[in-house]
Amino acid sequence: MVVLQAGKSPFKTENTYDEKLKIWSGGEKRSLFSPDLSIGEITFQQMERNPKLTAQISVTENTVLTWQDIHTNSMKVATYMRKLGLQQGDFVGIIGRLTTHLTALAYACFFNGTPYHALHTQYEESAIERLFAITKPRLIFCDGDEFEKVQAATKELQVQIVTMRNHPTGSLSIQDILNTPVESNFRPVRLKDGTDQILAILSSSGTSGLPKPVTVSNSHQIIGSFLPVDSSIVQYNPNTLDWASGIIMTVNAAVFSLTSIIEDCDFEPATLCGLIEKYKISMVFVSSSQLAMLSNCSEFYSADLSSVKYFFYGGSNCSLETQNKIRSRLSNECVNFSYTITELNSTGCLNFNFDEKPNSVGRPVRGIKIKIVNELGEAQGPNVVGEVCFNNGQKWSGYYKNPEETKKMQDSENWFHTGDLGYMDEDGYLFLIDRLKDMLKYQTIMYYPSEIESVIAEMPNVVEACVFGIWDPVNGDKAAASVVKKPGTQLEAQDVVEFVRKRIHAKFKQLNGGALIVDQIIQSGNRKANRAATKAEFLRIMQKNSI
Structure with missing residues (x-):
């Protein structure tokens, strides 16, 4: 076992390389909480710890909520679900932008052990119909903008639909749900299957053309214990609950009592610059395409960005030119590429050493292992190109009701096959070359x-x-x-x-x-x-x- 040097990273790393097995490791995973607690129980108790802190500011709806507000709203939504008879094993559908009460909806699902199935607002009617036909949600929340499309796509399910904004005449709105009195002595449920139980279902294209429902578990791996964050952090993430980054940052916001700045409109780089300046945003997560938009925005070069401590980006390739433009305005240590796959349930790699390893997606974080395999499935050593494979050491429930595609994604030894071509260098940094899949x-x-x-x-x-x-x-x-x-x-x-x-x-x-x-x-x-x-x-x- 070779212990790899940490380089100039401001964070402690425990990266090692097993020369015999040809496996790179980010170190043992650790949890800040009792291992038997669900994500619902953890977020519930953390909200109770800092009730007066500001939890969320919606810049488009002009709302400000404390953690006590969100805690109460989450319990109201959860109580409503319980009165409808929703139980563990049922699903709640979500197709919505980042509106004021979207996070309360997510936490309500966590409290009840009733996973949500989230789809992107741009999904066509046929995709919505096919995906919701798999999970058969008992209740669906969507924006009024998509109400008719969702209603048409789910007519066979005869499901109740609640709108989150722009409410059509006569529709049931989220405000109606928030009138529900909180159940007496409300507590989050204990999960039947423990932390292996499904927390949410997102959408992933897997290894074929149609989106598939990918399960995310209650594993504590989703909690970002590898970053030294606390309640002083003000975060911005434009991605909704159907993205891995959306659910990860929603969970971590409650766990660490962060303040989230949200907006329910399309991403605008000039707006982000203004928000960073106004709200002293300290943590940002954007996609690589949004990063490129930001680097070409004139406001980026004049705004006061001194509050930013962590600036993460990922989701696809990003040119070195764009990365250098961003770094020209921000502290070198705070700009980090984040690489993962939805199926992994957490961040996979982070590059904290851009100066030494430009264009690398970094090293595996705690609890994550990586190997590079050739066409025969044989593990390869440093600087040999092959398919990137992840292992998070936890049970994965697979693509919901799709065992065939599940086997293609995760092999018998529980390694996830990403479909990306890349190599690990001699210092344990991952470099991506191309997509193995056509996606x-x-x-x-x-x-x-x-x-x-x-x-x-x-x-x-x-x-x-x-x-x-x-x-x-x-x-x-x-x-x-x-x-x-x-x-x-x-x-x-x-x-x-x-x-x-x-x-x-x-x-x-x-x-x-x-x-x-x-x-x-x-x-x-x-x-x-x-x-x-x-x-x-x-x-x-x-x-x-x-x-």
Whole structure:
């Protein structure tokens, strides 16, 4: 066992490398609480400790809540759920932006041991219908903006829907729920399956094109005990409860009595700069695309950002140029890349040593192990490229009701296969090279090229199509397509773009990178489309045409 040097990190690390097994470790996981306590019990008791501290400020709804307010509201929502007969094993559906009472809804689910199943507001009706048909939520909370879409998608479930904002006439609103008197002697439930029990269900694209419900457990690994944070921290995170960062920061806000600054609108970098200055925000988590937007924002270079202690970003690739722009305005130690997968239930890696290891996603945090495997599943040593695999040493309930895809993600030895190609260097830092899977991300929303290809294939003049992602530092993977038309027919690239626009309403699945009519799709040895080669040819032709 080799103990790896900590470098210049301001945080203590216990990283080791097992030369025999070829496994890197972030050290033993530790919990700040009794191991039998659920996340609901922990957050409940922590809210009681600091009732007068400010818990949340909504800058769009102009509300300020203390931890006592959120504690009371959470118990009201939980009491309402109990009166409806919701029990452990039932699900609550959530499709909502960061409105004032969204966190109370999450904590209510934690208190009751009734997991929530969260979907992104941009999901199409068909995706909502398919995913909620799996978990069959007994109660759904959504914004009024999505009410009709959610109602249509869940008509077979005959489920009650509560709106969180912009309430349609006659709908049941969150304010109605908050009129519920708190149950006498209210206490959070004891979980039947302990910390292995499901805390929430998020969405992940897994190893095929359709989103799958991925379970998150009550494991204490979700608590960020590797960071020295306390109630003085004011945090900002634009991601909702359907993201791993959303649930992680919601849990940790209650555990450490943090103050959260929230807004229920799309991310605006200039607004964030103003919020940091006004509220003295000390911890920020944004996606890599949002980081790129911030680096191109003039307000970023004039605002007072001196309050920021921790600035985390992640979710996709990020150019070195963008990272250096951000670091030019912030303390070097506070800017850190965060790398994980939803299935891991926690942060996977953090890079606290950018100066020494630029473009690395860092080392595994406490409780996390990493190995790099080749195509045969054999562990590889330092500086050898292979698939990145994680192990968190805890039970995972898998993709809900999908054992086949669960086995593809986690092997018999409980290693998660990320689908990312990378290598560990001799100092135990992880570097990512490319995606092994075809999954793409546009503005952090996951999608697959096959979804768009199937739509293009419906065009009568199309023989074959290959869709791939063109990297953009702000938006992420912009879908682009190379298309083969039927001989003797007329088909223009713009026809393809317009056809997709009319058939697919989600903006992240548009051909934002354009289309190209080609004579043939480049194939691999197995006679399947070679996306990488087709993409390279697309870029070559587009560059040539632009000259």
